[in-house]
Every structure is written in structure tokens, then in C-alpha cells.
Amino acid sequence: MSALLSVTDAHVAYGKVEAVRSVGLDVGENQIVTIVGANGAGKTTLLSAIMGILPLKGRVAFAGQDLARLDIEDRVAMGLGLVPEHRELFVTMNVEDNLELGAFRIERSKAKASMEQVYTLFPRLKERRKQLAGTLSGGEQQMLAMGRALMGAPKLLMLDEPSLGLAPIIVADIFRIITELRASGVSVLLVEQNAQAALKIADQAYVMELGEFVLSGKASDIAANEAVAASYLGFQHEGGSVI
Amino acid sequence: MNTTIMLFLLQDGITNGAIYALLGLALVLVFAVTRVILIPQGEFVTYGALTYASLASGQMPGTAKLALAMGIVAFAFDLFVARKALHGRLIVRSVLTNIVLPAIVLAVTLYFAGQKPPVAVCIALSLLIVAMIGLFLYRIAFQPLAHTSVLVLLIASVGVHLALQGLGLLFFGAEGQRGPAVLSGAFTAGSLRFTGQSLTVYGITIAFIVGLWLFFGLTLYGKALRATAVNRLGARLAGIRTTLSGQIAFLLASVIGALSGIMIVPITTLYYDSGFLIGLKGFVAAIIGGLVSYPLTAVAALFVGIVEAFSSFYASNYKEVIVFMLLIPVLLLRSLAAPAVEEEKD
Secondary structure, three states: OOOOEEEEEEEEEEOOEEEEEEEEEEEOOOOEEEEEEOOOOOHHHHHHHHHOOOOOEEEEEEOOEEOOOOOHHHHHHHOEEEEOOOOOOOOOOEHHHHHHHHOOOOOHHHHHHHHHHHHHHOHHHHHOOOOEHHHOOHHHHHHHHHHHHHHOOOOEEEEEOOOOOOOHHHHHHHHHHHHHHHHOOOEEEEEEOOHHHHHHHOOEEEEEEOOEEEEEEEHHHHHHOHHHHHHHOOOOOOOOOOO | OOHHHHHHHHHHHHHHHHHHHHHHHHHHHHHHHHOOOOOOHHHHHHHHHHHHHHHHOOOOOOHHHHHHHHHHHHHHHHHHHOHHHOOHHHHHHHHHHHHHHHHHHHHHHHHHHOOOOOHHHHHHHHHHHHHHHHHHHHHHHHHHHOOOOHHHHHHHHHHHHHHHHHHHHHHHOOOOEOOOOOOOOEEEEOOEEEEHHHHHHHHHHHHHHHHHHHHHHHOHHHHHHHHHHHOHHHHHHOOOOHHHHHHHHHHHHHHHHHHHHHHHOOOOOEOOOHHHHHHHHHHHHHHHOOOOOHHHHHHHHHHHHHHHHHHHHHOHHHHHHHHHHOHHHHHHHHHHHOOOOOOOOO
């Protein structure tokens, strides 16, 4: 199976500080791939660079096309979506307007159908559709951010810490929806601190430390790895820390 | 002062205030979307007014040629940016908007220039010419700087203002001009006399405000503009080009400016540099609105117009001083009310 997203030898730097070094990554179709790692490992930086928000040295190909010269907006139009950690919603506009704008690059007739799909996925958003985005709860804002990204009919959705700061019941809901997305043909690249939950639903996983991937493989194998378990999954083995 | 004079001043103030309101709204719009403090807004006013007046008096306005010249520069910019990935559709679109469109408008202007065309033709041509200048101005001066700080954009804005003012002197000369009234005739209600022109000003201002409100509230492009103003990164992630939003904002600002000019020039004689002061009064209103609030800006603009009318009656020498002094208490109050803001770093 050819990869939908393929990153080879990527470097991302903030001035002279390299935050991501020589990273390679593949996301196939209908796959959930997760990147786990501690705070500051460079996960968010990597996603931002794949989206085109930060400059990246190396090669990023999406659906067989090199992304080097494409702006964020072109990448969106190609079917690459990002839900950033801070969600970046239009807080003074209502839920429906936020969603409608998510389909800015999509035909109007298709946008209507997408909105219905998003409302089926997140019934809560339908109830609040006239409410201003800034007045929603954290969980609802996360749903709206995901909904807005889905309105653009992405082939690959990148999610940056979707569970951060949310109540456990909402986190479970969001992880359930991520698996539903895979079933409906959307690939997901998931960056999570909640490694346990992420590894449970993912097909492939990468472990990131200080800007580099130190481990990669099937999510189930990674979850079974003792060193990973010690560092990220909350089980303490003696001397098992990799950090 | 008797009631008649007071009513007369009030009427005068509201007429001017309506125009300041339009200009103030344009300033808020452009700032919210592009972070540019649009000092050349006043030049859009003069260019619109004097292009209209020149056409109506049978002269050829130099602005039509300027539009074509700027279009050619904009086209060169487009080519340069796309040099590594040139493709046909992009070039055709760029040629059509940047060269063919202003060339057609120039040809039409040349055709009509000698023969004192009807008022409607003069208005349409003036609006078209200034709209194109606004659009190309964004492409040439501001789009390449879009990622820089507010300060850099402000400096560019001052530069553009000076350049356009100089070109205005070149095109229209140092003499002032007046244009024909859009709507002639007048009627009297009680002691107040309403001219067709002042009614035009009210009508167009109200229509424009309602139109903008509908545009921002109901249309996808209007919402996209608001979205860019609220959250630039969010808008880009939704696929909305910052460039597109900037173009729409500048297009609206230049049309609003030109229209204001066309409405004023039958009432007052305008010179190549008159626009600056008119634009600044719109700016006072926009500042009172905090550069974010449209309704507050509109109300403040009416207030500025009325203060100006009364101060020109009581102390005409200090008219401008009094109007601009309005800023001091506003800034003082705002600085006391708002917490200290750190220097913007994006």
C-alpha cells in the first residue's frame, strides 16, 4: 500500500535550534498513526511543519505530490487537515458559521451534506449551532475544531492533543469518533500525551524524544514495549526510563 | 444661537459625519483583516472625487493611466512570485485582472473623456478606476509585507500615502475642483433646507452600511473576511487565503473612499491633498471605536461631524484642533481601561 503521507528526513528549526531532526514518517490510507512523546519532544512542531505553518527541510509528499511549494491553503485544498492544539476557532462567530467556513474550498452543494455528517458525528454541535464558538465548553470547542476540519473533506486529518484538558468522558467520546473517521475512510495522524489511549486505537506508532523518533512500529508492539510503558504509560519498571 | 442655526449646524454635521462613518468603517475593516492602518484612505477619497470632477468637466483623468501602470507592476510581481511554478491558468488570470481590465477601462475613459459624459458614467468610471488602484496597491505595497509587524505596515502605509498624494498633484494640479451634484434640486422642511446632494449622502451611507452588514452576516466571502480578522491561522487552516481577504478589504476600502469623494466634491471644493484631512477624521472615529467596533465607529463618526460643524461656527480657526483633540480623552480612557499590552510579535 502506498503511503498517503510520506515524510522523509525532515528537519524543522526555530532559528538555530533544531526542534525536529531527521524524522521519517508514513501514514497509509485508512490508518490511524500516532506520535507519542513527552512535552517538548517536537510533536506539535512536526505537525505544524507538515501543514506548512513552519518551514521544513526535507521531503513531504501527500497523495503522491511533493508539498514543498504549496501554501497552507493549497494543502487544505488537497485534503490535508490540521486541528491545532489551540484549536484556532473563530470565537466571535457561531458554530454554524465556523463549520461553513471549514468548507470554504468545497462546492456549496457538497458543503451542505458535509455539515449534516458533522452534525451526525457531533450531535452536540447541532444543538449549539447558533451559539458563539467562544462560549462553548472546552470539549465542545474541540468537537467544533474537528468538525470544521472535517468540513473540508480531508483525506488525512492531523490532530494535535485532542484530549488535552478535557473530562475523561469527553476524551472517550473523541477517541471513539477518531476510530469512526478511519472507518469512513479518513486517515488520522494523532499526536497525544495520553499515550495509552492513543496506542489503543492506532495502527502504527512513533515514539518521539528530543526531536527524533526513537522507536516506531505497530501500535500494539509499542504499547507492549517496556521502556515505552515506563515512560509514557504510567507503569514503573525499575531503571526502565528512556528519558 | 437660535434653533434654526443649531438645526442647520446639526444637519451639516450629520452630512459630514455620514461620510466620516463610511471612511471609519473602511479603516476598521482594513485594519481588522490586514493589520494595515490605511493612511492612504484619504487618497482614495481625492482620487475618486477628482477623477469624477475631471471626467464631468471633459478632462482626461491621469488616474486611469496610473491604474494600468500599477496593473503592469502587479503582473510583474505575480510573475516573479510564481517564477518557479508557472502554469497557464495563473498567468491568464493575472493578465486578465492586472492588464486587460485596466486597459479596457483606460480605453473607455479615453473614449468618454472629451465629451462630458452623463453623471452616471462618470461615477461608474471613477469607482472602477479607484477600485483597481486599491486592488493593485494591496498587491504591490502590502501583500509582500503581509507577514511583517504592524509598525512596518504602518510605515509602508505612510509611504504609499505620500506617493499617492504626489501623484495626485501631478494628475490634477494644485487647483481645486468641484463636481456636478449627483442629485440636483432641493426642498424645504420647516426652516431646514435639504439639497438633493445631502439626501444622496444619507441614502448612500445607509445603503452601504446595510449592504456591508448583509455582506458580513450572510455571504461566504463576508464571513471569510470576518474569520481572517478573528483568527488568521484558523482562517488559513480552513483554506481561506489571507491574500484573498486582503484584496477584498482593499477593494471595499477604495470603493468606499472613492464613493465618499464623489459625494463630497459637489458640496466642497477638493484639492489633491484634501483627502488626508478627511481620512484622518474617519480615523478619529475609528480610534474611538477602538479599531474593532463597527457600530461604535459609525456613532463616533456622526459625533465627529457634529463637533466639527459646531466648532467651525464658534471657532472656525480651531476647527481641526478641536476635532483632533477628541482623541486625547479617548486614548486616555482606553489606556486606563485596558491592561498593558505587550508588543506584538507576529
